[in-house]
Amino acid sequence: GESVGLHLPTLSVQEGDNSIINCAYSNSASDYFIWYKQESGKGPQFIIDIRSNMDKRQGQRVTVLLNKTVKHLSLQIAATQPGDSAVYFCAEKFTGGGNKLTFGTGTQLKVEL
């Protein structure tokens, strides 16, 4: 399944399928990006990050892709599990903006059994 963020804030996938969550960022000067997972009633949990000098980074079951040309970021989750159900946020930091992170609006991922 694939999400386009603001236009499709909820993504439903079958257990075992791959998930793709998309994020468009606005500032071409952004040089660092993070994906967070937030479960209901909890704080954001760090998943994976990527710097602007890279276009791909892999973690355990997750991959982040960065396309600076179109200012697009995606999070791919392999073999989605029920425990992956949560809201996923992308966040960016840009040179000149200090250390503060700017968050996107989030995508709700629902894993169906």
Next chain:
Amino acid sequence: NAGVMQNPRHLVRRRGQEARLRCSPMKGHSHVYWYRQLPEEGLKFMVYLQKENIIDESGMPKERFSAEFPKEGPSILRIQQVVRGDSAAYFCASSPQKNRGETQYFGPGTRLLVL
């Protein structure tokens, strides 16, 4: 290693009262950030502090809100004369000094309800 700790987890205040939110960063972390989250929205930056210094408060409302990170003890976010619009989840994050302090780790949040 203990993560970022916040207390209280839930706080109920009546309009006009004061709210004090506390944050203890992860061990070894010297940077603290406060964010606010309204229901079904992303987190919005409020303030960035290092020990005894406010580095960036560009996201803080001009009135009623203040933050500190003393040499000893937790960081405090203080909201005076709370109004219903202050009801939100307030998250604290911390980062180490290395790696330019980029990767921020979040606490569980304090959920403030103003009656």
